[in-house]
Every structure is written in structure tokens, then in C-alpha cells.
Amino acid sequence: MQAQDTQKTPSNTGRGSGAPPLVEMREISISFGGIKAVDHVSVDLYPGEVVGLLGHNGAGKSTLIKVLSGAYQMDHGEILIDGKPVEITNPRDARTNNIETIYQTLALADNLDATSNLFLGREMTTPMGLVNDAAMEAECRKIMAQLNPNFQKFNDPVSALSGGQRQSVAIARAVYFNARILIMDEPTAALGPHETQMVADLIHQLKAQGIGIFLIDHDVHAVMDLCDRASVMKNGKLVGTVDIEDVTDDDLLSMIILGKQPGQKAE
Template sequence: MDKQTPLVEMKNMRISFGGVHAVDDVSVDLYPGEVVGLLGHNGAGKSTLIKMLSGAYQGTGDIYVNGEKVEIHNPRDARKYNIETIYQTLALADNLDAAANLFLGRELMTPAGTLDDDAMEAETRKIMGRLNPNFQKFSAPVSALSGGQRQSVAIARAVYFNARILIMDEPTAALGPHETQMVAELIQQLKAEGIGIFLIDHDVHAVMELCDRASVMKNGKLVGTVNIPDVTDDDLLGMIILGKTPGEAA
């Protein structure tokens, strides 16, 4: 696959916690306008791998963004390279409202140097109008929102700041069918805008439907990366369960 420079390359990533190799020599890459699925059982290391990209964990290995080597030591560094993450836990402060969460860490300020809550709410209304037109609870703390509404706040936060690289950690795990469909449509739309997406999931069918390629992990190691059009559900399942690529599966 040498069409152009990859948006992201992670090479020989390693991290261990208390002697356990959570991620062991894993390399993955992502191109503009592409969705790469990360598959594996719970504990296979997919979330851990991706947290090294979003700055939540520091491991070893080389990360390249647009072909340039970068150092990502914390979430602020990741944001600097337009890497945005939608965490499985959503990472929302439940006691704050949607606007405060959307702009957390990147608040809009008045010329006097104070928080411009009104401007932040106005911007939040705009983007939510696009993502989830039914959303109305702008002054309630996000703890008062439904699962889908909370999800849309988390998505809005990632999309609002011109993400180039988007990491979605099981984005549909807590959603109903209708909202899942909305997320699928959003992914298509973001793809069309040239954004690269890492989609972490353990639902093989979702990956088959949404992704262009899939990297499968097992016990912290990379089993292999395949083009989705070349494989079947069963091939992917075989990789996840047996840890074998389709070629070597007998």
C-alpha cells in the first residue's frame, strides 16, 4: 500500500505494566480517508496501543505523523498533531454541561481573559445541531443525558477541533440501533473529508462494514493486517481466536 505518505505510522510500539507485555513490538499505520479497524479480545492490547498515540500512556517505539517523527508525552501533545480520541468511557466530566465538556482544556476566552461561556454554548449549539439535531439539554450537566446524547457530546468534542486523525474506542458499545447507524454515517462523512480513523471494536461485523483495513491483535502482539475486501468474517474471527493470518490457517 504505497499510495501516499501515511497520516500515522506507529513502529515497534512496546509497553509493559509490572512485567506483563501489554503491547509487544506492534506496528500499524493509517492513511488519509481510511478507516483501520483494530480487533482483538478484551486484553489483547488494542486500547493500550491506541492510548500511546493519544498520549494517555508512554511506551517505547517510534510514531510518525505525516512522515515526521513526533514525540507524544501527554494528551496535549497528541492534540497538537490533530489527533483526537473518543474514549470508550467517553471521558466526560459528569458535573459539567455539554459546552464545558466540549471545550475542556481548550476553552474560548473573552478579551478580558475570563471564560466565554456564552460563546462556547453558541458554538456547541451549532455543532450539535449538525451532529444530533434532537439535542436540547445545553445547560444540564452531562450526567443528566442519555447514553446516546453523552456519546454525541464526546464525538462533537473530537470533531469540532479539526481532527486529522480520529481514534474511536468502541464508539457504538453503549448505543441503540438508530444511534449506531448515525455513527456509521458520521464515519463515512469524516472519511470523505480525508480524516483517518482508527476504529477499535470487537464486533467483527461492524469492522467488516465500516473499515478499509483491519489489524488484529492477540496477547499484546500483532497477528496481522489485512485488506477488508480480501477477507471474510471467518478469516477475521480466525485471526482473533487462533492468532493466525488467513494464509497460514490450515
């Protein structure tokens, strides 16, 4: 329960303008079979802001974020969007609230092609109620041309694609449907340097459009480069939330490893 209070200083994002945050997750708790995976954690996110979520494996970052994307149901807590409480009990609710997620596992149906995956759960239909494959493929080609101009395998199942291409499909799915809140769970974990740079460029671009992004990452340097703020978790609890401008790599590392706030003396 320590370190609930976060220092809030104005920055170049929507923060500090007096408007409520885009997302506020308050006092979220969730446990699995007696183990508190997430223990009274509060985080928030403003429009045009990238908030990094850091922590060891098993620190509870992914679990916390799965509450927001509707994959898990929290035991306690509250989610507010634009200051209003919302109910998110399944992935459909999250989508209704313009929350899109890029999962670490990408969550692609390997036997379907890129277009089917892009529109999965939200197919375009003809007036007769049948799925309109041609129209969807046209849209898919459009967005892939922006995200990854080299992408050509539109008629192959995504199992035949490379890691970067699969990632492009997952990203396309998240950004195509006018997301306001984007959750990226280790988006660069399986990518080469060139593709990692592409994701970084994309994050800057989306940020400029006023989209709020939660970025889960192990890589402290990536977080330092891309994020405005970082929330660090350890053993299911929030260590603290800091402005990236105010901290160094080492500060973040000691938060992750030792679970102590910057400036605090190690015991």
C-alpha cells in the same frame, strides 16, 4: 514478532499514492509490571482511511491506542505523523498533532454541561482572559445541530443525559477541533441501533473529508462494514493487518481467536 509485514495494496484511500502515511506507529512496546501489554506492534493509517483494530479484551488494542492519544507513554517505538517523528508524552501533545480520541468511557466530566465538556482544556476566552460561555454555547449548539439535531439539554450536567446524548458530546469534542486523526474506542458499545447507524454515517462523512480513523471494535460485522483495513491483535502482539476486501468475517474471526493469518493452516 511474526507477521510484521503487511500486504499493502492500493485502495480508494490515500494509500498507494506514494505519500507517507498520516500516522505510522513503529515497533511500539509498553509493559506494565513485567507484563508486555503491547509487544513490538506496528500499524499505520492513511488519510481518508478507516483502520479497524480487533482483538479480545486484553489483546492490547486500547493500550496501543492510548499511546497515540498520549494517555500512556510507550517504552519502545516510534510514532511518525506525515512521515516525521513526533513526541507524544501527554494528551496535550496528541491534541497539538490534531489527534482526537473518543474514549470508551467517553471521558466526560459528569458535573459539567455539554458545552464545558466540548471545550474542556480548550476554552474560548474573552479579551479579559475569562471563559466566554455564551460564545462557546453558541458553537456547541451549532455542532450539536449537525450531529444530533434532537439534542436540547445544553444547560444540564452531562450526567443527566442519555447514553446516546453523552456519546454525541464525546464525538462533538473529537470532531469540532479539526481532527486529522481520529481514534474511536468502541464508539457504539453503549448505543441503540438508530444511534449506531448515526455513528456509522458520521464515520463515512469524516472519511470523505480525508480524516484518518482508528476504530477499535469487538464487532467483526461493524468492522467489515466500516473499515478499509483491519489490524488484529492477540496477547499484545500483532497477528496481522489485512485489507477488508480480501477477507471474510470468518477470516477475521480466526485471526482474533486463533491468532493465525488468513490462508495459514491452523496447527
